Amino acid sequence: MKHCPNDLIMLFNDLFREDYRTILVKGSDEPEYLPAVEPAGVAQVVFAHGYYASALHEISHWCIAGERRRTLHDYGYWYCPDGRTSEQQREFEQVEVKPQAIEWLFALATGSRFHISADNLSGDGAADDKGFRTRVRAQVEKYLNSGLPYRANLFFETLKTFYGTGDRLVQSWELDRTRVAPADSESDAYRKAEVV
Numbered sequence: 001m002k003h004c005p006n007d008l009i010m011l012f013n014d015l016f017r018e019d020y021r022t023i024l025v026k027g028s029d030e031p032e033y034l035p036a037v038e039p040a041g042v043a044q045v046v047f048a049h050g051y052y053a054s055a056l057h058e059i060s061h062w063c064i065a066g067e068r069r070r071t072l073h074d075y076g077y078w079y080c081p082d083g084r085t086s087e088q089q090r091e092f093e094q095v096e097v098k099p100q101a102i103e104w105l106f107a108l109a110t111g112s113r114f115h116i117s118a119d120n121l122s123g124d125g126a127a128d129d130k131g132f133r134t135r136v137r138a139q140v141e142k143y144l145n146s147g148l149p150y151r152a153n154l155f156f157e158t159l160k161t162f163y164g165t166g167d168r169l170v171q172s173w174e175l176d177r178t179r180v181a182p183a184d185s186e187s188d189a190y191r192k193a194e195v196v
Contacts, residue, residue: 001111001163005047008055011158016151017042022070024059026050031058035071043070052112053103060102063152093132101139102152104180108172109159116180133181144173 005026012024020043021036027046031054034044045062047055061075069075077095100116107114116133148156160166 003052003110003112005050005052005055007162008052008059011162012045012059012155015154015158020070020151022062024055026055033058033062033065033070033074035073053107053115056106056110056112057099057103057117059155060099060106060152063102063155064098064149090128093128093135097132097135097139100136101143102148102156104136104140104176105143105148105152105156106159108169108176109156109165110163111165111172114176114180134183137177137181137183140173140177 009024009026016022021041022043022045025044025046027048027050029048031048032046034046036043045058047058062070065075096117104114116136143152147153160169165172
């Protein structure tokens with residue numbers, strides 16, 4: 001299946017441009033959120049370098065940002081770039097659980113491959129890789145059982161329809177959770193399956 005960022009732009013803008021005055025934009029550098037400058041203007045969710053996965057990730061952040069945060073540049077969060085200390089990385093991992101869980105569900109809905117991102121290649125990597133993966137997986141399971149936030153659910157349902165993945169989503173999740181964040185009992189079984 002081909003995954004074109006322009007499809008995400010079309011779907012997002014069709015869903016959210018009018019009611020939320022927000023559009024998805026292909027950026028050339030770092031991702032960012034730009035609130036509307038004028039009352040009649042539109043906010044922009046800018047994803048990095050035209051990457052499909054970056055678009056899914058930035059959309060997930062927007063989908064959980066509250067009304068006040070959507071009036072602030074980058075939702076009012078301070079971003080510490082790659083090369084974080086262990087303490088900064090722990091803080092990063094705490095705030096990334098929900099966005100990465102939503103991104104994972106969006107990836108499943110599009111039939112694309114999801115990768116957990118500690119986003120700290122120049123630093124020491126994840127502060128607690130296994131724990132971070134486990135928390136993101138648990139959040140996905142919570143969303144699957146209790147439902148996604150409203151805007152995230154709108155986009156999730158739209159993606160499932162557009163990509164025709166609704167019928168196989170549960171099966172895809174069962175396979176993907178073992179690949180990305182295996183529970184202790186699943187790790188050995190997954191490794192054996194990979195060898196065969």
